[in-house]
Amino acid sequence: MSDIIHLLPDSVANQIAAGEVVQRPASVVKELMENSIDAGSTSIKVIARDGGKTLIQVLDNGCGMSDTDARMSLERHATSKISQADDLFAIRTLGFRGEALASVASVSQVTLRTRKHGNDLGTEILISGSVVESQEPVTCSAGTSINIRNLFFNIPARRKFLKTNNSELKHIIYEFQRVALANADIEFILEHNEEELYNLPRTNLKQRIVHVFGKSINQNLTNIDTETSIVKINGFIGKPEYARRTPGEQFFFVNNRFMKHPYFHKAVLSAYEKILPPDTLPSYFIFLDVDPDTIDINIHPTKTEIKFENELAIFQIVLAATREALGRFNLVPSIDFNAEGSIDFPVVRKDDQVQAPEIPVNRNYNPFDEEMRHNYQPDNSNRDNLKYWEKLYDHSGTGSNSLSGTSGAIHRPEQQSFPVQSSSTASDSIIQLKNRYLLTPVKSGLMIIDQKRAHERILFEQYLRSFAMNYPVAQRTLFPESVELDQADYLILCEIMDDLHAIGFDIRDFGTNTVVIAGYPADSKFEHPKELLEVFLEQYKSTNTNIKNSVRERIARSLAVAGSVNYGETLTQTLMQELVDALFACESPGYSPSGKPIVIIMGIDEVEKRFR
Numbered sequence: 229m230s231d232i233i234h235l236l237p238d239s240v241a242n243q244i245a246a247g248e249v250v251q252r253p254a255s256v257v258k259e260l261m262e263n264s265i266d267a268g269s270t271s272i273k274v275i276a277r278d279g280g281k282t283l284i285q286v287l288d289n290g291c292g293m294s295d296t297d298a299r300m301s302l303e304r305h306a307t308s309k310i311s312q313a314d315d316l317f318a319i320r321t322l323g324f325r326g327e328a329l330a331s332v333a334s335v336s337q338v339t340l341r342t343r344k345h346g347n348d349l350g351t352e353i354l355i356s357g358s359v360v361e362s363q364e365p366v367t368c369s370a371g372t373s374i375n376i377r378n379l380f381f382n383i384p385a386r387r388k389f390l391k392t393n394n395s396e397l398k399h400i401i402y403e404f405q406r407v408a409l410a411n412a413d414i415e416f417i418l419e420h421n422e423e424e425l426y427n428l429p430r431t432n433l434k435q436r437i438v439h440v441f442g443k444s445i446n447q448n449l450t451n452i453d454t455e456t457s458i459v460k461i462n463g464f465i466g467k468p469e470y471a472r473r474t475p476g477e478q479f480f481f482v483n484n485r486f487m488k489h490p491y492f493h494k495a496v497l498s499a500y501e502k503i504l505p506p507d508t509l510p511s512y513f514i515f516l517d518v519d520p521d522t523i524d525i526n527i528h529p530t531k532t533e534i535k536f537e538n539e540l541a542i543f544q545i546v547l548a549a550t551r552e553a554l555g556r557f558n559l560v561p562s563i564d565f566n567a568e569g570s571i572d573f574p575v576v577r578k579d580d581q582v583q584a585p586e587i588p589v590n591r592n593y594n595p596f597d598e599e600m601r602h603n604y605q606p607d608n609s610n611r612d613n614l615k616y617w618e619k620l621y622d623h624s625g626t627g628s629n630s631l632s633g634t635s636g637a638i639h640r641p642e643q644q645s646f647p648v649q650s651s652s653t654a655s656d657s658i659i660q661l662k663n664r665y666l667l668t669p670v671k672s673g674l675m676i677i678d679q680k681r682a683h684e685r686i687l688f689e690q691y692l693r694s695f696a697m698n699y700p701v702a703q704r705t706l707f708p709e710s711v712e713l714d715q716a717d718y719l720i721l722c723e724i725m726d727d728l729h730a731i732g733f734d735i736r737d738f739g740t741n742t743v744v745i746a747g748y749p750a751d752s753k754f755e756h757p758k759e760l761l762e763v764f765l766e767q768y769k770s771t772n773t774n775i776k777n778s779v780r781e782r783i784a785r786s787l788a789v790a791g792s793v794n795y796g797e798t799l800t801q802t803l804m805q806e807l808v809d810a811l812f813a814c815e816s817p818g819y820s821p822s823g824k825p826i827v828i829i830m831g832i833d834e835v836e837k838r839f840r
């Protein structure tokens with residue numbers, strides 16, 4: 229006997245396939261739930277015992293199977309979802325490989341009970357380790373119920389590698405959440421050891437997110453919504469201050485299938501850059517809808533890694549859409565998700581009329597003409613600027629403006645040199661509350677600004693610009709000041725000396741732990757550079773070292789915190805107006821460099837409600 233190659237028995241082939249598809253109880257839950265969805269169910273119940281190790285049962289009210297189909301469904305490569313290779317490029321169902329049930333049946337004891345709507349009787353199949361034990365007619369409700377007992381009973385090595393019940397349950401919950409989020413219009417129930425963990429009624433996506441993650445997420449989401457020819461994006465993203473240290477609320481779905489996509493994840497993170505507290509992750513629930521023809525789902529048996537034909541373009545679109553969504557809710561009062569049909573903020577779409585912002589400039593103005601200067605009434609006074617930005621957030625008018633498109637335009641340094649009108653009318657005034665907040669009326673209500681955070685944001689962006697343009701805005705000291713530092717601080721300073729020069733510090737090393745400061749970045753509150761340097765160093769040392777943040781960003785952040793006005797400082801009317809103007813000339817006026825909110829608006833409705 230010289231020939232040694234033979235075909236593997238089905239049971240062995242199935243077990244090998246199971247190695248890829250079925251890693252743990254959670255994989256079974258995922259496959260079965262997906263089958264129920266593909267079967268058109270509107271209600272799906274998942275029951276597990278002992279982390280799914282002893283029992284997983286999935287019951288649905290979908291289309292059910294005929295006797296023959298039920299028997300066939302347990303064979304490998306048996307599927308009703310595709311029939312030819314071309315179908316692989318038009319997949320809208322979750323399953324298509326036809327291997328899940330066969331794989332599961334090869335490593336567990338299965339009872340499949342199913343009845344097609346319209347048939348009087350259903351069928352029940354018992355199968356254990358790929359061996360069919362019986363099939364007989366039964367009375368059962370329409371739909372399908374699959375019962376998986378003792379997963380890996382016949383592969384002790386794999387059973388041994390399962391984690392604790394709690395840990396396996398956690399994985400089941402993750403899979404359950406993903407499927408439940410992608411299908412808000414289906415009712416889902418999850419029960420574990422006789423305890424109901426989730427009972428999710430049919431609803432919309434907003435409500436589904438709230439039902440899954442709890443009420444506190446309610447106020448912290450805004451919708452993301454964009455349509456282009458290659459991808460349609462919708463869903464929700466979380467506020468920066470809601471970002472968590474632990475991952476768990478980051479979800480991408482493509483054509484309603486959960487996917488992991490590290491590259492698009494990066495796109496979302498880039499949009500949040502500089503407004504997230506260090507080491508935190510924003511929540512997002514982003515649904516991409518693309519032509520099935522442009523993706524490849526078939527690269528991994530679990531189908532969570534997906535290849536996109538237009539990856540680069542979609543990266544940019546995800547980034548832009550996230551930015552736009554962030555910008556939009558930067559300053560908008562929180563949305564109440566409890567209110568069904570609550571306001572949806574209009575979004576810029578391809579065909580929207582986007583108007584370029586206009587900045588009225590008096591071209592005849594001559595600052596050296598004394599008389600003219602005296603009578604100068606800037607059309608573009610600081611107050612107008614305030615009203616002007618408000619328009620940006622006012623989507624109720626004709627055509628909405630894209631924030632990203634305008635923010636560059638409002639930033640116009642020359643405007644800051646216009647003379648500030650001291651004779652502002654009463655309604656123009658900004659009130660300082662408790663030497664901490666700036667209050668000013670706006671069209672939609674009362675705007676409250678945190679003075680320190682606002683100044684931090686202004687300085688932060690100014691310093692980043694200095695770095696980017698290599699053009700520091702510095703002020704010189706009349707008399708250079710020498711500062712003696714302790715050894716550690718001195719070493720840190722030497723390390724970042726070049727960057728400090730780039731940001732406007734004129735510092736020279738004098739040896740023996742001493743430096744001399746002859747200039748420092750403009751606009752800090754300190755009159756003595758020595759103080760600024762000291763506070764800066766403290767701040768710099770205490771900010772989280774994080775490879776994600778470059779040294780320069782860390783410097784800009786620390787210097788902004790060190791140099792900003794403190795709480796408790798009284799600000800003059802002029803200063804307050806300058807602060808407000810400069811804030812709204814920032815790219816991200818809504819959040820401090822560490823991701824805390826700077827501005828809130830108390831809506832007029834809220835005020836009226838309180839008077840009722």
Ligand code: ADP
Nearest residue numbers: 263267301307308323324325326327328329372
């Ligand atoms: P796939 O989902 O990739 O087609 P599966 O092994 O998961 O492969 O399922 C095989 C077939 O069994 C499916 O194509 C479907 O026709 C049928 N099937 C599985 N689960 C259900 C269910 N809950 N309701 C109706 N039909 C089902």
Ligand code: MG
Nearest residue numbers: 259263323328
């Ligand atoms: Mg399937």
